[in-house]
Amino acid sequence: MCQSCALNARALSGRPCHPGNAMTRNLLTPWRLPRVLALAAAISCAGLNAIGSNEAVAAPHAPVWEVYALRYATVPAFPVHELVTGADTTRKIDIAMMFWLLKGPAGRRVLVDAGFYRQKFLDSWKPADFVRPSEVVQRFGIAPDSITDIIVSHIHWDHVDGADLFPNARIWIQRAEYEHYVGAGGAPLDAQIDTVDAAMLASLNHAGRVKLVEGDAQELLPGITAYIGGKHTFESQYVGVRTAKGTVVVASDNMYLYENLDKHVPIAQTLDAKSNLAAQDRMKKLASAPRLIVPGHDPAVFVRFKKSGRGAVRIE
Numbered sequence: 001m002c003q004s005c006a007l008n009a010r011a012l013s014g015r016p017c018h019p020g021n022a023m024t025r026n027l028l029t030p031w032r033l034p035r036v037l038a039l040a041a042a043i044s045c046a047g048l049n050a051i052g053s054n055e056a057v058a059a060p061h062a063p064v065w066e067v068y069a070l071r072y073a074t075v076p077a078f079p080v081h082e083l084v085t086g087a088d089t090t091r092k093i094d095i096a097m098m099f100w101l102l103k104g105p106a107g108r109r110v111l112v113d114a115g116f117y118r119q120k121f122l123d124s125w126k127p128a129d130f131v132r133p134s135e136v137v138q139r140f141g142i143a144p145d146s147i148t149d150i151i152v153s154h155i156h157w158d159h160v161d162g163a164d165l166f167p168n169a170r171i172w173i174q175r176a177e178y179e180h181y182v183g184a185g186g187a188p189l190d191a192q193i194d195t196v197d198a199a200m201l202a203s204l205n206h207a208g209r210v211k212l213v214e215g216d217a218q219e220l221l222p223g224i225t226a227y228i229g230g231k232h233t234f235e236s237q238y239v240g241v242r243t244a245k246g247t248v249v250v251a252s253d254n255m256y257l258y259e260n261l262d263k264h265v266p267i268a269q270t271l272d273a274k275s276n277l278a279a280q281d282r283m284k285k286l287a288s289a290p291r292l293i294v295p296g297h298d299p300a301v302f303v304r305f306k307k308s309g310r311g312a313v314r315i316e
């Protein structure tokens with residue numbers, strides 16, 4: 001395994017990582033690193049200690065949301081050990097590429113993450129059954145221009161790239177995440193963010209559409225609270241959502257698979273494994289039941305929950 005592989009840069013395609021291979025050269029370019037849902041360099045574990053479950057208690061009259069997972073693609077044969085620390089290196093899984101829709105009161109339509117759509121990612125990853133995220137939303141019966149908000153869990157291409165498909169959405173991202181990755185002129189400040197996505201975020205920010213979230217346990221909208229933790233990227237976040245069944249936690253890549261939670265094993269792509277486990281422990285306290293913690297790429301999400309149209313399930 002070459003050094004870039006050791007840094008987690010193994011091609012999903014299973015192609016070997018040899019110097020001189022065109023794909024390998026790609027692996028070393030800044031945009032290639034996020035391609036493997038990758039880790040970064042800095043380590044910081046601010047504010048990630050598990051805290052008491054009483055913080056999960058919502059205000060008595062908090063609005064109630066419906067949570068849906070929407071699938072827009074599949075990446076076949078992804079190595080499980082790149083998702084679950086210490087997993088058998090021969091195991092592969094067809095990972096679900098998904099984002100989440102929160103339907104709330106008064107026409108509020110919120111996405112958690114927005115998938116990807118740019119051709120460079122399609123060319124590189126060749127996902128199966130790809131549907132552009134805006135079309136997935138449309139197919140679900142919601143006009144893309146009626147999406148009011150997008151909460152970006154982190155800046156990796158497969159979560160942020162689709163943000164500009166939703167022309168009226170306000171983009172919520174942790175300030176520390178944004179400032180770590182996006183330069184003033186839209187230049188990428190770290191290899192974890194793709195250059196086009198850094199430019200896109202800067203452009204949305206310039207247009208006044210980016211709302212920077214100021215740290216942990218911030219209620220973005222009544223009934224939707226953002227939590228930092230997991231250290232999938234510099235300041236990745238996840239959300240707790242008040243639903244009729246209690247609090248659902250949309251973990252995104254702060255917990256890749258159910259296996260992370262079930263085996264109490266950190267995600268393989270984290271800047272700080274201990275803080276990732278602490279974040280997962282905290283999710284268990286925040287969620288009203290463990291089944292209400294929704295991982296970032298587990299295809300089982302679409303088996304465990306009831307179908308709600310093509311490629312969609314309702315989380316309880």
Ligand SMILES: [Zn+2]
Pocket residue numbers: 037156158159253296297
């Ligand atoms: Zn991801």
